[in-house]
Structure formats: structure tokens, C-alpha cells
Amino acid sequence: MSDRAIPCxxxxxxxxxxxxxxxxPEDQVLVESHLAFCRRCCGELEFAKELRAFMASDEVDxxxxxxxxxxxxxxxxx
Amino acid sequence: xxxxAIDPEDDRKARFEALAREQLxxxxxxxxxxxxxxxxxxxxxxxxxxxxxxxxxxTAEAGPAWLQQILVNAFRDRLRKQARTVEEVDVDEIDxxxxxxxxxxxxxxxxxxxxxxxxxxxxxxxxxYAVLARMPEIYRAPLVLRYMQGFSTKEIARxxxxxxxxxxxxxxxxxxxxxxxxxxxxxxAGLLDKEVSP
Numbered sequence: 001m002s003d004r005a006i007p008c009x010x011x012x013x014x015x016x017x018x019x020x021x022x023x024x025p026e027d028q029v030l031v032e033s034h035l036a037f038c039r040r041c042c043g044e045l046e047f048a049k050e051l052r053a054f055m056a057s058d059e060v061d062x063x064x065x066x067x068x069x070x071x072x073x074x075x076x077x078x
Numbered sequence: 079x080x081x082x083a084i085d086p087e088d089d090r091k092a093r094f095e096a097l098a099r100e101q102l103x104x105x106x107x108x109x110x111x112x113x114x115x116x117x118x119x120x121x122x123x124x125x126x127x128x129x130x131x132x133x134x135x136x137t138a139e140a141g142p143a144w145l146q147q148i149l150v151n152a153f154r155d156r157l158r159k160q161a162r163t164v165e166e167v168d169v170d171e172i173d174x175x176x177x178x179x180x181x182x183x184x185x186x187x188x189x190x191x192x193x194x195x196x197x198x199x200x201x202x203x204x205x206x207y208a209v210l211a212r213m214p215e216i217y218r219a220p221l222v223l224r225y226m227q228g229f230s231t232k233e234i235a236r237x238x239x240x241x242x243x244x245x246x247x248x249x250x251x252x253x254x255x256x257x258x259x260x261x262x263x264x265x266x267a268g269l270l271d272k273e274v275s276p
Binding site: 009012013016017020022043044046047048050051052054055056059060061062063067068070071072074075076078 | 091094095098099102103104106107110118121122125126129173176177178179182194195198201203206224225226228231246250253257
């Protein structure tokens with residue numbers, strides 16, 4: 001392990017930024033190096049990907065009929 | 079026979095209404111994610127502001143994102159008017175929480191081969207709204223805009239008129255809070271008591 005290895009807590013804290021590609025190139029390498037040997041953090045990474053996909057669901061929201069009607073009336077009166 | 083002249087104002091209003099009608103479900107969904115109450119009011123405010131500045135919309139294709147931006151502006155102004163003390167959350171307290179580890183340790187679905195995926199699948203759309211409603215709005219907004227609406231962190235900083243560093247810090251806390259509240263809500267709402275189909 002190199003002198004610059006990071007513990008799991010640091011790796012996990014940076015996982016979402018790692019997936020967002022908003023880490024500095026240096027930190028990106030630190031996280032990648034950690035993931036190369038840590039199975040548990042790879043599990044955290046996979047779950048972070050699942051959770052992001054879950055949040056990004058592009059299903060269009062249902063709008064209650066009465067709300068839709070009120071908003072449409074509001075628009076007509078503009 | 080002469081052609082009937084179209085009143086430019088009627089034409090403008092018809093084009094605005096067509097765009098807004100099509101986007102109403104998305105706007106209402108975004109408003110519900112951002113705020114605990116007053117989603118309908120927020121959409122009305124957005125429609126009013128959008129109608130007034132419709133002339134600034136460059137292309138029809140830009141319309142959906144333009145409307146979302148106007149709704150977020152209205153939300154940001156509303157937060158400022160409320161002038162509440164910012165509910166900062168202790169980072170150390172939430173940094174320790176890992177939803178991944180909590181699910182693995184607590185093992186809510188003992189017969190499941192895909193524990194973490196089954197946990198997420200237990201949540202319906204209304205459950206997600208309920209989880210968001212448990213979070214302070216200052217942490218919800220960056221989370222919703224980044225991971226549900228797909229804006230970049232720089233765009234969010236601009237939309238919310240906060241420095242990039244503050245936006246990133248709130249996004250980090252928002253993610254942690256969302257994970258913690260997902261678990262707490264799942265326990266409170268009985269989502270962990272459901273049988274998982276084999």
C-alpha cells in the first residue's frame with residue numbers, strides 16, 4: 001500500500017464525487033487505487049450507482065386532476 | 079376573401095400555453111420535490127413569471143429547461159423571504175452513516191438474493207416525496223436538482239445563487255441525509271416488513 005492510500009471512510013465520502021467526476025485528478029486516482037483492493041467499498045460504489053439511477057428515474061410525475069384544472073384555469077386568466 | 083389577421087398577443091399566449099400545459103406535470107413534480115407545502119403556489123408563480131418574460135425565450139427547444147429555471151428562481155426567492163435560520167446539519171454526525179452498510183448489517187429481507195436492490199424497489203414515488211419532505215429544504219434543493227433533474231453543480235450554484243463550495247457541501251450533506259432518511263422512513267412506514275418475492 002502506498003503512503004498516499006486512503007481509508008474506507010475517506011473513499012466512501014468521495015464516491016459520489018468520484019462518480020460525478022468532480023474530484024481533482026489526484027483524488028480520482030486515490031479513490032481508484034482504494035477501489036482496486038477494497039471489496040466492501042466496491043459494494044458501496046455499486047450501491048451508489050443503483051441509488052443514483054433510482055433517483056434519476058425519468059418517469060413523468062402524475063399531477064392530480066383538480067390541481068391540473070386549477071393550474072390550467074390560472075393560465076387562461078394570465 | 080381576405081385572411082383573418084392573427085393577433086400577435088393571442089398567438090404569443092397560445093404558444094406559451096402549449097408549452098406550459100405540456101410541462102405542467104414536470105413542473106409540479108419538481109415543485110413537490112423542492113418544497114414541503116405550496117407546490118401548486120410555486121407552479122403558479124413560475125407560470126406568472128414565465129408568461130411575463132416569455133419574450134426572452136430564444137428557442138422552443140429551450141422551453142422546458144427555461145421553465146424549470148424560472149420555477150427554481152421562484153423557490154430560491156421564497157426561501158430568502160422566509161428568512162429562516164439556515165438549518166445546518168452536523169457533518170460528523172451524518173458522515174458516519176452508510177445506507178449500504180446499514181442494509182447489509184440489518185438484513186431486512188433475509189430471503190433476498192439482491193438485498194440492496196430490493197430495498198430501493200420497496201420505495202414508490204410517493205415514498206420518495208415523503209423522504210424528501212423529512213429533509214431541510216436547503217439540502218433538498220441541490221440533491222433534487224443534481225440527481226433528479228440532471229443539472230450540473232455549477233448550474234445549481236448559479237440557480238441557487240450560492241458559492242460553488244457551499245453548493246458542493248450542501249450536496250454532500252443532502253446525499254447523506256437522503257440516505258439516512260430513506261432508512262428511517264422505511265422503518266417508520268413499514269417498508270421493511272414487506273415480503274420480497276423470490
